[in-house]
Amino acid sequence: MPRYVALLGSINVGGNRLSMAELREAFEREGIEGVETVVASGNVLFEHEERPSEGLAEMLEWIVSDRFGFRSMVVVLSADELREVIAANPFADGDEAKVHVLFLDGDLDAAQFRVLVEDHKGRGPERLAMGARALYIDFAAGVAASRLTGPFLERRLGRRGTARNIRSLARILAKLG
Incomplete structure (x- = not known):
């Protein structure tokens, strides 16, 4: 399965406190595999079936909003894109x-x-x-x-x-x- 990075905005600023463990758990609960955080500020590596980056970003934005109650802009990139x-x-x-x-x-x-x-x-x-x-x-x-x-x-x-x-x-x- 392809590996991606999600770069989340608005994490641990302006009252949007969130541990990376909570973020990993939320992604895993939605069936996302190989979840790993990097540099502890909203950088999440994960595996997912190949899909356009924009669709993955929308899905992850929904997860953050649904689980944690705030809106986060998410950018998803493959290794080649990064x-x-x-x-x-x-x-x-x-x-x-x-x-x-x-x-x-x-x-x-x-x-x-x-x-x-x-x-x-x-x-x-x-x-x-x-x-x-x-x-x-x-x-x-x-x-x-x-x-x-x-x-x-x-x-x-x-x-x-x-x-x-x-x-x-x-x-x-x-x-x-």
Whole structure:
């Protein structure tokens, strides 16, 4: 059976506290096999019959909502898809802990990206680049020091997202096989 990673947003932030053990158990109760969490912040490896990633994401979003009572955006990727995301990183010269991929719940519109870039001018040293259903961000001075926040990004892009740094994505890919 194919192996996937689910990247869940809104886990352990804003009151949505959830242990990885609870998350694993919820997935297993729904018949999902080979469930394993990685990096303890909403990264779940699992096996499932081959199916489009979007359909799997919807199923996992429903499980989280049904079992835990909050809405979580879920991105599902195969090993090949994750490998492509990492390879497409335009900031390979940056620190892997500071370069993030913001996975989006839909396609990134070029006009919205231009608005984001314009609105961000003068706010900080971050570098931004468009990806396929993703935004690459080099938080050169670190995430904690950045004024480029989730709400700022979501308002300008009109999309929800969940971010992971390149170092974490590489660790996930290694475990995904």
